Amino acid sequence: MTQTQTTPLSSSSTPVAPAVSRSTFDQVIVPTYSPSNVVPVRARGLDLWDQDGRQFLDFTAGIAVTSLGHCHPEVVQALKQQADNLWHVGNGYTNEPVLKLASALVDATFADRAFFCNSGAEANEAALKLARKFASENGPANKSRIVSCVNAFHGRTLFTVSVGGTPKYTEGFSPLPADITHIAFNDIEAARAAIGDDVCAVMVEPVQGEGGVMPASREYLKALRELCDKHGALLIFDEVQCGMGRTGQLFAYMGYGVTPDILTLAKALGNGYPIGAMLTTEKIAAALKVGTHGTTYGGNPLAASVGLAVLGIINVPGFLQRVRQASDYLMSSLRGLAVEFPHVIQEVRGSGLLIGVVLTPAYKGRAKEVTKAAEEQGLMVLIAGMDVVRVVPALIVTDEQINEATARLRRALGKFVNA
Numbered sequence: 001m002t003q004t005q006t007t008p009l010s011s012s013s014t015p016v017a018p019a020v021s022r023s024t025f026d027q028v029i030v031p032t033y034s035p036s037n038v039v040p041v042r043a044r045g046l047d048l049w050d051q052d053g054r055q056f057l058d059f060t061a062g063i064a065v066t067s068l069g070h071c072h073p074e075v076v077q078a079l080k081q082q083a084d085n086l087w088h089v090g091n092g093y094t095n096e097p098v099l100k101l102a103s104a105l106v107d108a109t110f111a112d113r114a115f116f117c118n119s120g121a122e123a124n125e126a127a128l129k130l131a132r133k134f135a136s137e138n139g140p141a142n143k144s145r146i147v148s149c150v151n152a153f154h155g156r157t158l159f160t161v162s163v164g165g166t167p168k169y170t171e172g173f174s175p176l177p178a179d180i181t182h183i184a185f186n187d188i189e190a191a192r193a194a195i196g197d198d199v200c201a202v203m204v205e206p207v208q209g210e211g212g213v214m215p216a217s218r219e220y221l222k223a224l225r226e227l228c229d230k231h232g233a234l235l236i237f238d239e240v241q242c243g244m245g246r247t248g249q250l251f252a253y254m255g256y257g258v259t260p261d262i263l264t265l266a267k268a269l270g271n272g273y274p275i276g277a278m279l280t281t282e283k284i285a286a287a288l289k290v291g292t293h294g295t296t297y298g299g300n301p302l303a304a305s306v307g308l309a310v311l312g313i314i315n316v317p318g319f320l321q322r323v324r325q326a327s328d329y330l331m332s333s334l335r336g337l338a339v340e341f342p343h344v345i346q347e348v349r350g351s352g353l354l355i356g357v358v359l360t361p362a363y364k365g366r367a368k369e370v371t372k373a374a375e376e377q378g379l380m381v382l383i384a385g386m387d388v389v390r391v392v393p394a395l396i397v398t399d400e401q402i403n404e405a406t407a408r409l410r411r412a413l414g415k416f417v418n419a
């Protein structure tokens with residue numbers, strides 16, 4: 001309201017907080033999302049309850065975020081303890097949690113340096129800006145081209161959405177950042193044709209998440225590594241979704257045996273507390289001198305404390321071993337459903353606990369309807385594009401929970417095909 005208030009405010013002396021429901025969303029939220037009618041209010045592990053007290057089994061992990069389950073006790077404890085000590089200091093000071101988290105990430109990966117931010121898009125934005133800066137400092141001139149993949153998803157800032165491979169997401173936002181080339185994913189010949197000496201970086205998800213749960217082939221990532229080395233381009237792996245144990249390795253690149261120059265992560269690093277990170281080598285990091293990039297909350301003590309607790313739990317051989325075991329069991333359970341519903345399910349694919357159930361041509365474009373049917377049976381799952389149902393449980397999922405989810409999905413598919 002820009003005008004001066006001239007009439008007295010309502011005289012009601014005890015304002016009552018209004019009850020909120022799904023319909024409130026349409027009245028007060030910018031309509032970028034179309035959320036379910038279910039409004040969650042409480043959750044523990046993989047169990048979630050809505051406003052009416054209905055229980056759901058959460059096989060979305062808040063879109064690959066709450067990988068340790070909701071309200072994991074050790075993570076809650078880390079946050080509460082930090083909340084009583086130090087919330088924020090600003091980048092004029094460093095803090096103990098961020099130094100510990102950076103040290104742990106550097107110890108656990110190829111990287112020597114970490115940059116912290118608040119989301120996956122920001123981690124990728126930092127990576128892309130670093131690649132341009134590194135090229136501008138190390139030459140030759142005009143080495144500004146960025147190569148990325150069709151169907152890739154890298155976030156929603158203008159730069160990251162332009163590098164992403166979904167034209168629909170950039171419609172109406174022109175002019176877009178320039179010098180970006182999109183190539184077909186997993187196509188080595190297309191990469192060879194596109195990557196030349198004018199390329200400063202190649203950005204790729206080792207497992208495409210939003211784009212349909214599509215793992216890269218080992219040969220493809222190896223070829224990208226060789227092409228980047230040959231042409232002096234930086235190889236950026238976006239592991240915002242597939243990192244932090246999701247594939248059964250701490251980071252997917254470790255399973256592929258292909259090391260990037262820059263690695264981005266976010267989502268599961270905070271288990272729901274917003275944090276993102278960009279990891280790189282000392283040599284490359286040096287291009288981002290004092291004052292060249294930054295963000296107020298990056299490396300905030302609260303976020304860093306949570307990230308440190310999460311990393312400490314996930315980066316344990318036994319934990320990752322169990323993720324691979326749970327993956328085998330969930331994949332085979334879903335493949336069992338594919339045998340029961342061959343006219344609906346074409347294929348089950350993915351890596352670790354990032355799994356896509358691909359619908360047949362007969363059910364093309366109907367993945368959202370399957371997730372709705374599953375929700376009616378008390379199971380939350382996601383879509384990845386219009387034709388793939390994405391199954392992404394917390395990494396702590398038990399065999400019993402996999403059995404229950406499979407039973408609920410079986411009932412949902414039964415109703416869906418008979419509807």
Ligand SMILES: *Cc1c(COP(=O)(O)O)cnc(C)c1O
Pocket residue numbers: 118119120121122124153154155156205209210238239240241242266267
């Ligand atoms: C979710 C995602 C992003 C964007 O992360 P935000 O935290 O939503 O900005 C980027 N890349 C990949 C691969 C993602 O899955």
